[in-house]
Amino acid sequence: MNESDNTALIKQIPFVDYLVLGxxxxxxxxxCNQCQARYFDRRNACSCCFGDQFTKVKVxxxxxxxxxTIVEMGPVPYVSAVVDCDGTPVRCTLIGVxxxxxxxxxxxxxxLTTYSMGEDSEGTEAIAFGFTPAQ
Amino acid sequence: MGSEDIWIIGSNMTKFGKHPEKDVVDLASEASVAALRDAEMTMSDIGVLGVGNLMNAGAGIGQQLQKQIGQTGVPVFNVSNACATGATALRVAIMAVKAGEADVGMAVGVEKLAGAGLLGQRGPKPQSETWEPSGRFGAIGSTEGRIGTNIMPGVFAQVGMEYGHKYGGTSFELFARISEKNHAHSTLNPLAAYQKRFTLDEIMNDVMIAYPNTRPMCSGNCDGAAAMIVVNDEKKKSMPAEVQKRAIKISASVLTSDPWEEGCQILPDVNTLTRNAATQAYEQAGIGPEDLDLVELHDCFATAELVHYDNLMLCEQGGAVDFFESGAPWRDGTKPVNVSGGLQSKGHPIAATGIANIHEIVMHLRGEAGDRQIEGAKVGLAHVIGLGSACGVHILEKAA
Structure with a gap:
């Protein structure tokens, strides 16, 4: 079995549902269809303009x-950051720095970058995201 | 405003710190009984009771307090509104008196937090054999550390860093010097949980919690309670001369929540609602920031204090760093901020905080603040913010 065959057999699940794998x-x-405000979770109405129609968009x-901030509580320090992605603020952990x-x-x-969190007992691999210094 | 004026005629806070021998009701009772005594009143005079407590929000602390110090059947409003819980309890009492439903209202905030550890951190989920999406984001595990941070020192560190990104001039040392100021102030406040003066080096070399906030730059979890009695104009006039003389006018009482902001969906926006509350409060009071003799603001972390200089308009927009560098917010400066020691040293028993910071202003306006008295103080502002968010701003004036 070569490497690409192996990859095809592994089922993947994103760490959060707003991370689209591929x-x-x-x-x-x-x-929001009306005012273009963006949300990573579901809303019954837009909290900005109260519109109730939404479209899924790529950030x-x-x-x-x-x-x-660099959180130094716990065994491994990590960097929490807010990243302005072309007008959409994204909360994330910075990795690779x-x-x-x-x-x-x-x-x-x-x-944006992704990494494996490992597999569960059924062989499903979890994929998480972070942001890393641009090349 | 005339007959619509609302006055504080009784005010008290317990010492903040560790009170292992007292429970929540004991602490609330201690502050309440002392506030009643201060107003020369008993529970029979109280027409409405607003009681704030966050950690036991469903426990009916208000009713427990009545059982402990006096049950008269008056309405009790138990409130919880994050770190603005105490201010919210006071707003309830003020609104009821303003609406004419009661002549006398009492507000109490109480919390037992000593040893509570980091707030905002959730325990690990039970281990599952397979990845199970759950919650609003369908997360398959704790987001802490995976998608930034939820812990309070980290969230508020980002609030300060964001200000630095926007306007420049911030540094680890600058934030540490804000903390140095508040700890220096605390040495004069016997009710503060910590009264230790720290050198800048000690602050910067202490344990790093969430850069740039080291341990002394974070508010301390502790126990405490504060209580306040408010009356309308007519009731005030019926009180003994000595009580009237010490009455403090509430010139503005405002509570706001977040208006929509793109950024507040992912990082709490503590700025917009504070600026809105301050604008409304200055308008209500007919007073500007230049008239304030002292300010108690919500320095839950050193990084938070900086942004509120700006939000409360103590300086020009973008000018918070220069404001601090000028020495203005030191107790001998032109605009003393947190002469109580602030949350970083006075301590932050969450629901008590929003009343305790108003109590501090009351003490100065009455000329009863002892060694830390700001001489001749006539006008003061107290600010509190709870994440989510809720912001309370009160402006108080010494009676003419």
Missing amino acids: EEPYLMANE ASSGVVTSF DPTPEKVQLGMSVE
Whole structure:
């Protein structure tokens, strides 16, 4: 069995339902048809304009860090950040960067990436997302 | 406003800190009885009771308090509104008195939090053999650390960092110096949970919780209660001269929630609703930020204090760093902020906080703040914010 056959057999599940898996994974938002406000969870009505029609839209996969913190409680420090993805703020963990104030900078360019969280007892692989410094 | 004016005639807070020998009802009772004594009243005078407690929101603490100090059958409103719970209880009492449903209202906020640890963190889900999506986002595990953070020191760190991104000028050291100020102030407040002065080095080299907030830059979980008695103009005039002399006017009482903002869907926006509350409060009081002699604002973390200088319009928009650098918010500065020591040293027993910060202003306006008295204080503002969000702003004035 070669590697690509193996990949095809593995079932995958995203860490959250707004992460869409595929060749180029992306984040998906519910966008208000009336005012274009975006939400990562469901809304009965838009909290901005009260419209009740939404369309699923793809969120830009690269952006700029507008805020961050480095959480140092617990065994492994991690970087929590807000990334402005072309006007849509996204909450995420920054990965692929040293969790130090010297390496993480406000205004740095980052892009979406995914990684495996491992498989469950039925062989389903969980895929999570993070943002990583842009190439 | 005339007869519509509302006055504080009784006010008290317990010492904040660890009270292992007292339960929630004991603490609430201690503050309530002292506030009643301060107003020369008993429970028989109280027409409405607003009681705030967050950690036992379903327990009917208001009724338990009545059983402990006096049951008269008056309406009790048990409220919970995150860190603005105390201010919300006071708003309830004020609204009832303003509406003419009662002449005298009492508001109480109480919390036991000593040793509660980090708030906002959820315990691990029970382990399952397979990935099971659950919750609003269909998450298959805890989002903490996977999708940013929910812990309060981290959330509020991002609030301060966001300000830095927008306007520049912030640094780890700047935030630490805000904490240095509040801890220095606390040495004069015997009711503060911590009265230790820290050097800047000690603050910066302490345990890092969530960059840039080290441990002393975070508010302390502790136990405490605060209580306040409010009356209308007519009732005030019927009180003994000594009580009237010490009455403090509530010139503005405002509670706001978040209006829609794109960003507040993912990172709580503590700015817009605070600015809105402040704008409404200044308008209600007919007073501007330049008239304030002191301010108690919600410094749950050092990173939060900075943004509220701006939100409360103590400085120009974008000018919070310069405002701090000018020395203005120190107790000997032009606009003393958190002379009580703030939440970072006074402590933050959540539901008590929103009344305790108003109590601090009352003490200064009465000229009863002891060693930490801001001389000649006539006007003060108290601000509190609960994530989610709810913001309370009260402006108080010494009687003319």
